[in-house]
Structures are given as structure tokens and as C-alpha cells.
Amino acid sequence: MNSSKMHLLQAKSLLISVSLLALLSCAIIALNGCGPSDEERITEALTTELETIKSHDDQFISSLVSEDTQQALQNVNIDAKSFCSSLLDGFDYQINSIEANKATAQASVTITCKSLSDATSTLKSDAETSSANGTGTNLTDDELSQTIAENSLDYLQNAQPKQHDPITISLSLQDKKWEVDQQAKSTFAQLLL
Template identity: 35%
Template structure:
């Protein structure tokens, strides 16, 4: 019975979707537009990017609380994982560089590189932890508790796996901008490009 219940609870794809939701939301945050105010176009874009990336890097409580409310972490709450706790663990060590900004009239390109916990390493660590438990007869035999106890154990696996993941740098990300009514708007593909980089690092 423990084996069946445990395997029904431990779906790595379901758990990873919580991390995916976080990374997709981060991608949207990074892609916010910038408005001019007497600064050069390059400075406006750099300031806008820096403001958003610094709020992620510094993981201040107001940012984390507001941000956690804006994304769906319900997949993780089932396992007794607090969304804020998960975010802080995932973003621990986050950093960035703005490699270059090139402005050409009403278009511009910014190149950034992000550093954060490796999503691929997290996915592998999570799968390895799940495999270790579900392939050990003694551990399976010990899992005869209630659903909430099993879920709490799964939650422990998730956080332990995440805490053990090393930082990794993304490939350089190009953000294309167009100036519309004195506001630099990122291309519609920007969020997808950033999310893809974060989810393959």
C-alpha cells in the first residue's frame, strides 16, 4: 500500500510545474518596458532592466510576498511547501549581468546573462531522490502513513533536492526593443526567450 500511495503522490512533472510557473513569471518581470525621462535611451533600458533584476536578486520580503501571490503555486502547497519558502530557495544566489545595449534609432537590443539554480540539475536531483525512495523496499515499507504524512515527505524531497542544486549561468539572452510613444517596449517573444534560457540552464 505504501508503494502505491507513494508513487501516486510523487509525480516529478507535477512538482516541476511549480518551478516552471516561477521561472515563467520571472521572465515576464524581466521584460517590463522602460520609459524615458531625460536619460539616454541606453540608460533608460539599462535602468529598467537593473530595477527588475535587482528586485529578484535581492529577494526582499515585499517583492517575494507580492510575487508569490501573482503565480500559481498550488501544485506545491499540496505537499506542504510554502510558496515563499520555495521561491527564496530557488532564487538563492540569483545574479545577472547586462552585457551590452545597442540602440539604433527606435530599435534596440539588450544582451543579458542570468545566473540561478540550474533547472535541469533540479529536475535530475528531484528524479534521483524519487527513484531512490521508490526503489528501496525498506523506505517504501515505512511509508504507510496518512496522505498528509506522505505529502509532507514528498515536500521534504522537493526542498532538499532544490537546496542541493548548484548555480548555473544561462546562455546570453537577446531582448529586442522598439520605442513606441517614448517608451521602450520589449518584443512579444521576450518572456518566452528568457523562460527558455532559465529552463535549460
């Protein structure tokens, strides 16, 4: 075989190899582009978590109310589920941004919700004003506490949700699935309470 045919054969082989590598690279890029991005998967994980709150999920409500709190509500004839549902009315959220870094991510989320402490403060203030201006009876501290407990559901139902400053929620990649860290659940509960 002469050297020009050999060079031509090597050039064709090289061209075929380069073409196959380019085709393989395109196929890998296309396959990677088929699935959802990390940001989409993180958004889905956050949405799933936050929708359990927004939809008044029974499991979330159960985690929000301890047995002692349930008993205290029963003592003043308030159903714990109704109480929590009133608290969760108007809950909403907005995912502002997501920053993913390999197996961890941080999301900035703005929460809009009622606050039990705000409703209780309003009720206590109204009861004290009523007692001080003579439109109500002079209540002892125990009677004032009882009145607050008995009227808390009405005040909670009438409370308006407010938008809170953005919070940062951490997520981690567990078995190829993004999971909201447990600390976030505590943060959600603190905003509500």
C-alpha cells in the first residue's frame, strides 16, 4: 500500500472518529437536557412542602398542635382542627430565588400567613380596653385569660394574613431527591405562632 493511500485511510479514520465523538457529545448533552433542572426539582420539593400547609394538611396540623395544646383548646370548647384551619387560612408563599451548590441548596421564600400571637395580642388589648373603660366587667387576671381563650377562635378567624420578610430555607439532595431540611418546618411554625 502506498503512503498516500495510507494517509488518506488514516485521515478518513480520524474524521470518522471525530464525527462519532461529536455525535456522542451531542447525544449526552441532549440526554442531560431532557430531565428537569436542579432549580425545577428544588422548586417542586418546596412547593410540595408548602402546599401541605396551604391545603391544611392533617399531618401538618397534627405536628403543629401538641397534646397539651389540644387539651387546653378542648377545655374552652374549641376544636383543635378548626383552630388550626383558621390559623392556616390565607397562608400563601412566593419562591423568590434558589441557589443550588451540588448537594445543598438555599431558597429565599416569602410567606404570607396569620399570626396567633398577633390575634391573641389584639384580643387581650380589646379585653383590657373593655375592662378599663367600664364597658366590660372588671376582670381578674384568671378571668381575663379565660375570656381570651374562649374568644381566640373568633379573633383568629377575623385576623388578616400578613406578608413576612423573606426567609431562607435549606434543602439537601438525598438519594437523588431534593428534601426540605427539618429546620424549615420549625421556621414555618414560628411564623404562624
